[in-house]
Every structure is written in structure tokens, then in C-alpha cells.
Amino acid sequence: MSDSTHYDLVIIGSGSGNSLVTPELESGRTAVVDRGVGSTDAFGGTCLNVGCIPTKMFVYAADVARTVVDAGRFGVDATLDGVRWRDIRDRVFGRIDPISEGGRDYRVEADHTEAYLGHARFVGDRELEVEITQPGGHHEVGSVQRITGDQVVIATGSRPRIPQPVLDSGVPFHTSDSIMRIEELPGSIVVVGGGVIAAEFAHVFSALGVRVTVVTRTERLLRVMDQEISQAFTDLARGRWHLHTGARPTAVRRGGEGVELDLADGTTVSGELLLVATGRVPNSEDLGLEAAGVRVHGDGRIEVDEHGRTTAPGVWTLGDVSSEYQLKHVANQEARVVAHNLTHPGDLRSFDHRYVPSAVFSDPQLAMVGLTEDQARAKGYEVTAKTQRYGDVAYGWAMEDSTGLFKVVADRRTGHLLGAHVMGPHASSLIQPVIQALSLGGPTGPLTAAQLARGQYWIHPALAEVLENALLGLEVAPHHDVTADYDPEGAADA
Ligand SMILES: Cc1cc2nc3c(=O)[nH]c(=O)nc-3n(C[C@H](O)[C@H](O)[C@H](O)COP(=O)(O)OP(=O)(O)OC[C@H]3O[C@@H](n4cnc5c(N)ncnc54)[C@H](O)[C@@H]3O)c2cc1C
Ligand SMILES: NC(=O)c1ccc[n+]([C@@H]2O[C@H](COP(=O)([O-])OP(=O)(O)OC[C@H]3O[C@@H](n4cnc5c(N)ncnc54)[C@H](O)[C@@H]3O)[C@@H](O)[C@H]2O)c1
DSSP states (O other), rough: OOOOOOEEEEEOOOOGGGOOGGGTTTTSSSEOOOOOOOHHHHHHHHHHSSSSSHHHHHHHHHHHHHHHHHHGGGGGGOOOHHHHHHHHHHHHHHHHHHHHHHHHHHHHHHHEEEEEEEEEEEETTTEEEEEEEEESSSSSSTTTEHHHHHEEEEEEEEOOOHHHHHHHHTOOBBBBGGGGGOOOOOSSEEOOOHHHHHHHHHHHHTTTOOEEEEEEESSSSSTTTTTHHHHHHHHHHHHEEEOOOOEEEEEEETTEEEEEEEESSSEEEEEEEEEEEEEEEESSSSOOOOTTTTOOOOOOBBBBOOOOSSSTEEEEOGGGGOOSSHHHHHHHHHHHHHHHHHTTTTTTTOOOSSSOEEESSSOEEEEEEEEOHHHHHTOHHHHHHEEEEEEHHHHHHHHHHHHHHHEEEETTTOOBBBEEEEEEETTHTHHHHHHHHHSSSSSBSOOBHHHHHHHOOOOOOTTTTTHHHHHHHHOOGGOTTTTTTOOOOGGGGG
């Protein structure tokens, strides 16, 4: 065990935690501790190595494959001659791995930071032991380093949750941490889970020619989305994948094509590989949080206030380990807030969780922000909602789209927007004007549907006209008439 080394700031976690080292903090001494993620124990956290970025690079390749298969509808004859999985995989990690390694080396070599490549555990107030588990740093693998900090930030993220029957079975399985690095495409795969990760990987593998079976305990896929959109997605998925809803696995064994699962609905499914995508749990255990006086919720999330403070003085937290939202843009916003608060104790900023958007990069894409129709009704709003089909606008015709939907939810009395829910091409980008309308509204609240619809030009005939038309279809009180020409002079009264 080394003597203790003191730092102004200790950061545990090199995901969004790594972005805390702002120029303002460079005058002090900072330690960044990270044990790595995924099958390569990579530096830089989930999003870069095993999350957002690689998945979207695979999704893009899958989208290209689908476009080829679909081309005949437009009078363009094309065939998908083959899929070179290793080339697809190596394009992704050939790009990402050097960024991760470069990020680690930068932290190891930088003058004002010291990298500890291992597992951190509190042993007292702002006092930690780090067991060095990874090579590449200045500390010997296997050694235990003791460090203290004036301030400590816990940004340890989350990891896949594995259902007990899978663990008990001893059968080999993949999670998002390992599936992207497999050597060969399987002929078939069983995906357990009906959330975001399941929807994205089911698209990737089916578009690349793998027979995909999805097993989820709920009746609809993506059930956190607006019911109408989640139902429409589930209906589409039934035509594309072998979908078992309301069907938890009860037993898992080797057999069939490789692995076999008995489901609660009495059926048995089989595939060469098993991918588990049943949610993620915060990395708050094995951190010695009791020794530091840091309390956690029953679900494992660290208790945090709106400024990023834990229950222990001088100990902060952000991202998946404490947030209600396991999303990179949220972890990044929280990191910006904590970075400010670390150096401005008299002028604390707050997390902004008012309108957190999210998107699912499946086929089709989905996106959401704000309240669902059911949530808005439950909150007592007099709700008006309009669902516009992509196929009703000119660019939707060009795309021959027959399934895309853009739904907007608003308050009938005030005309204020409450939420939007989208399924279709470019959903993740098309939703951005609604995010702006909700987040950047004036002192009286979000922009009204009328302001958004008629307070600006909509490029014709762009796909965004589907949102314009959805807004124009809302039935709001007469003085907020969505279709009336917008008067910029009167905007302040709205
Ligand atoms: C497959 C997948 C796809 C995703 N796609 C998207 C997407 O498209 N858009 C989106 O917004 N979000 C997406 N997410 C979620 C997003 O990746 C996370 O919300 C985000 O990365 C969380 O960042 P973080 O900094 O909180 O944690 P992380 O990035 O996970 O960083 C935590 C770090 O702490 C380290 N650590 C943990 N415990 C210790 C310890 N005791 N000692 C030392 N180090 C430790 C870990 O090794 C890790 O490097 C995806 C997630 C997954 C799994
Ligand atoms: N595009 C994105 O923003 C993106 C992409 C991937 C992941 N993520 C983040 O990662 C998080 C984790 O993703 P996820 O898909 O693992 O979780 P999730 O919470 O989205 O979905 C988990 C699903 O698994 C099902 N499930 C749970 N236990 C089960 C069991 N025993 N048997 C069958 N089904 C079971 C649940 O009913 C649910 O449908 C997401 O919540 C999201 O915040 C985001």
C-alpha cells in the first residue's frame, strides 16, 4: 500500500466525469480513476466504447443494408450481395479504440492530472483506495494506491442487469458490452428485453441477415414511449422479428441452435447467441459508499440534489450512477453543472431535467420529449393531441413512407406544447424544434403550438412539414388558433 497522495479533486469514472477537467480546474491537482469498460476494459466510459457511438455506427451500416433491400420500391433494382461483418466491426472499433487509447494516454501524461487505472473504493471521508487493474498508467498493476481529495466526484455509470434465470443457467450470453466485438455473425440470435438496447440491436442484426427473436415481459416494446407510438412500433416489429411479448424467460439452457429459453407463456425459443438487454443498474456497490457517508436509493442510484451534491460534504455525483435518466446528453449536462459548481461554491447551478429528450435508433427511428398523452391527462391537462402521418406530406410521398407518425400533445386551454412522440425516418432530428419550443419558451412557459407553427417558415417540401402539419391539426382554444397568421409584435402576450 502506498502513502496517501492528496489532490484538489478526485474524479471516479472517465465517461462524462472525464469532461470535468475544465481549464478552470487545470491550476489544481486532479486524479482521474477508471477501471475501464467492456471486454477490452477501455478508458473513456460507456458512450464512447460500448454505448452510443459504436451502436450508432452499426445502426448506420444496418440502415444502408435496409436501403439496398428496399430500393426496388423506387424503381432502382439492387440486391444485397453480402455483409462483411468483420469489416463492419473493424470500421467501428478501428475508429473508436484509438480515441479511447489516446484519451487514456493524455490523462496519464498530462501535467495537471494523474490517472489511476483501477477500481476505487472509499475508506473514509473523501479518502479512497484504488486497486490498479489496468496497464498503461504510472502505477503497477496489482498495487493499491491511497488517495484523498478536497472534493470527490462519483461518475461511475451503470452496467447491464442480468435476470436471475440467465445467471443461474451458466449458459454463455452477451450484453451490449460484448456483442459488438463477436468474430462472426450468427445465423440466429435471441434478444431478451424490449427496451432501447433490444430495439437497436434487433434492427442491426436483422438488417444484416440474422434471424432475430425478441423476448420481453411487457405487452409492448418501448413501453415508456407514448402508447400509440409504442403500439405502432410493436406492430411493425412483429412483421420483422420473431416477437414474444408478455413472455419472461423462466429457464435457460444449452440446446437447440445453441441456447434455448423456456418462456412464461409456455413457448420455447432458440438461437445461436443470447443477448441480454434487460436494463442497466447503477455502479454504486463495491464503492465503500457507507464509509464516505454517501447514501443510495433503494434502486441503487446515489442520492443527489439538483446541484450534484451527495449526502456527504464535498462529494458530488453525476450521470448514470445517480441520474433518473441513463442518457449521455443528460450525463454531459450534469457534468457541465458540476464542473461549474466545483469552482463556484457561492453560485451553484442546477441540473436541467425539465424536458429530457431521447431517441431510439431502430428501424424505424423513434424520438420523444415531454409528456405522453396519457401522462398529460393524468396531470389534469385538457389535452389536445394530433398524430400526423409522414405519408401525408410531400417528402413522405417521395420516401414512399407508409408507417411514420409525428404526434404532438398540447394544452387545449393555453395552446402550450406538452410533448412530442415520433416514429419514422430522421425522428431523432425532426423532433429538435419541439425540444427548442419546450426548453426555450418565454416567461409564461413553453412556446405555444401557434408560435411554433406560424412564427417561422417551414422549408417546402422538407420532411419537417410533418411537424408543421401536426401542429396545425391541434384543436386549441380560439384565441390560440394554431392556423392564424403569427404576429411577432404580439409574441410577448402569448
Ligand atoms: C448499448 C448502449 C447504447 C447507448 N446509446 C445511447 C444513445 O444513443 N444516446 C444516449 O444519450 N445514451 C446512450 N446510452 C447511454 C449512455 O451511454 C450513458 O447514459 C452514459 O454513457 C453514462 O455516462 P456516465 O459518465 O454516467 O457513465 P460511464 O460512461 O459508464 O462512465 C463510468 C466509468 O466509471 C468507471 N467505474 C465504475 N466504477 C468504478 C470504480 N469503482 N472505480 C473506478 N472506475 C469505475 C467505469 O469503468 C466507466 O468507465 C447507451 C448505453 C448503452 C449501454
Ligand atoms: N438511443 C439511446 O438513447 C439509448 C440506447 C441504448 C441504451 N440507452 C440507455 O440504456 C438504458 C438501458 O437500456 P435497456 O434497453 O437495457 O433498458 P430499458 O429499461 O430500456 O429496457 C429493458 C427492457 O427489458 C425488459 N425486461 C426486464 N427484465 C426482463 C426479463 N427478466 N425478461 C424479459 N424482459 C425483461 C423490460 O420490460 C424492458 O422492456 C436505457 O434505459 C437508456 O437510457 C439509450
